[in-house]
Amino acid sequence: MKRKILLAASLAVALVLGMSIVPAGAYFTDTTETNGGVDVTITPSTDIHEWVTQGVKHVVISNDADATSAVYVRAGVFTSVEVDISHDGWTGPSNEASWVGPTDLGWFYYDQILQPGESTDSELIVDTLLRKKAEQKPEEGVNFNVIVMYEATPVLYDADGNPYADWTLTQNEKPAEGGN
Amino acid sequence: MKTILRSPAFTVALFALAVVLLGFGTVGAVQAAPTLTSGDYRAQVQLTDIETAIVENGTVREGDNKLLTTLLADNGDEKLKIGKAYKTSLAVRNTGDIDEYVRVTVRAYWMNKAGTKVLDVDPSLIKLKFGTGSGWTIDESASKGERTVLYYSKSIKPGQDTSSFVDSVTIDGAVATAVTDRNYDYNDLQFRVEAEADAVQTHNGEKAMTSAWGRTN
Numbered sequence: 001m002k003r004k005i006l007l008a009a010s011l012a013v014a015l016v017l018g019m020s021i022v023p024a025g026a027y028f029t030d031t032t033e034t035n036g037g038v039d040v041t042i043t044p045s046t047d048i049h050e051w052v053t054q055g056v057k058h059v060v061i062s063n064d065a066d067a068t069s070a071v072y073v074r075a076g077v078f079t080s081v082e083v084d085i086s087h088d089g090w091t092g093p094s095n096e097a098s099w100v101g102p103t104d105l106g107w108f109y110y111d112q113i114l115q116p117g118e119s120t121d122s123e124l125i126v127d128t129l130l131r132k133k134a135e136q137k138p139e140e141g142v143n144f145n146v147i148v149m150y151e152a153t154p155v156l157y158d159a160d161g162n163p164y165a166d167w168t169l170t171q172n173e174k175p176a177e178g179g180n
Numbered sequence: 181m182k183t184i185l186r187s188p189a190f191t192v193a194l195f196a197l198a199v200v201l202l203g204f205g206t207v208g209a210v211q212a213a214p215t216l217t218s219g220d221y222r223a224q225v226q227l228t229d230i231e232t233a234i235v236e237n238g239t240v241r242e243g244d245n246k247l248l249t250t251l252l253a254d255n256g257d258e259k260l261k262i263g264k265a266y267k268t269s270l271a272v273r274n275t276g277d278i279d280e281y282v283r284v285t286v287r288a289y290w291m292n293k294a295g296t297k298v299l300d301v302d303p304s305l306i307k308l309k310f311g312t313g314s315g316w317t318i319d320e321s322a323s324k325g326e327r328t329v330l331y332y333s334k335s336i337k338p339g340q341d342t343s344s345f346v347d348s349v350t351i352d353g354a355v356a357t358a359v360t361d362r363n364y365d366y367n368d369l370q371f372r373v374e375a376e377a378d379a380v381q382t383h384n385g386e387k388a389m390t391s392a393w394g395r396t397n
């Protein structure tokens with residue numbers, strides 16, 4: 001008798017569940033899917049080339065990246081004496097500035113974007129001897145340093161696609177896993 | 181009793197009864213015949229068809245690697261410019277023959293050249309401009325990380341498109357500053373966008389959405 005009751009109860013439960021499933025499958029539905037992507041390449045790689053002839057330092061910066069990373073570059077000149085800077089094609093610390101004095105750090109910004117494989121067409125020329133004011137020339141026999149440093153930053157774009165450089169960016173570097 | 185059964189009169193009576201019964205049977209058949217041949221009715225059964233498609237700038241996209249294939253060219257570029265807002269229009273089209281409600285699930289993530297999803301970079305640097313305000317509403321409770329779920333508040337008629345649920349794609353400039361051991365984290369990665377559209381009938385729409393999606397619009 002108990003078995004019959006159990007069978008009847010099971011049948012009732014199955015029927016109830018069956019009734020609840022039927023409406024769920026009764027509605028019309030459809031699904032479609034697609035995907036796609038675009039490659040991102042960020043490999044800025046720049047190098048500085050400089051040489052000195054008769055007290056004049058010439059600076060050229062090149063973009064050695066072999067991929068698609070265009071960069072903006074700038075050169076910083078730091079000296080212990082006053083020097084003349086020829087910077088056609090570069091924007092100096094100010095429109096008038098053509099020299100950098102002792103303890104100054106003058107940044108000169110190359111006006112163009114450097115595409116991979118390109119170099120600055122215009123040399124940045126640091127002349128240590130041709131100061132216009134004779135009294136500011138370094139004396140013969142006196143040792144002095146002219147330090148040129150350079151930086152590059154990837155070209156960024158605004159929403160309309162206009163390029164710009166953000167020199168405030170700093171690399172958010174983290175050590176490689178397992179590295180020191 | 182035996183006498184009655186053997187009498188000629190009874191035999192005649194039985195014969196007469198048989199004739200009468202046969203006569204009624206014939207009449208019945210005659211009456212039934214018109215019922216069998218009348219009423220040449222025709223019934224047409226139409227099977228409703230619900231279908232949906234994702235369209236990119238008006239072109240149907242379906243399957244793997246079909247999306248964003250012309251994103252750069254459509255915006256006048258050969259190579260991706262970081263920070264630039266690349267305009268596009270992703271929408272849903274009703275390609276069936278009944279009205280429907282739709283929702284979309286959009287996933288944006290990074291993938292390496294081996295085709296593996298990269299999990300230790302930031303999917304939020306893939307900036308998608310969603311078409312909210314034009315009928316699409318983001319389901320904040322179902323959206324998290326790389327996934328965004330949007331519902332379209334209006335029904336779509338057969339052949340019609342929704343407004344766009346994605347208007348533009350921008351890669352944040354922060355990808356140019358993420359470096360690990362002097363290697364750029366996002367170099368040689370591909371940003372991916374996946375879109376899935378779900379459609380449900382508008383008839384008994386609330387119940388249909390509850391059944392298919394677990395919620396109403």
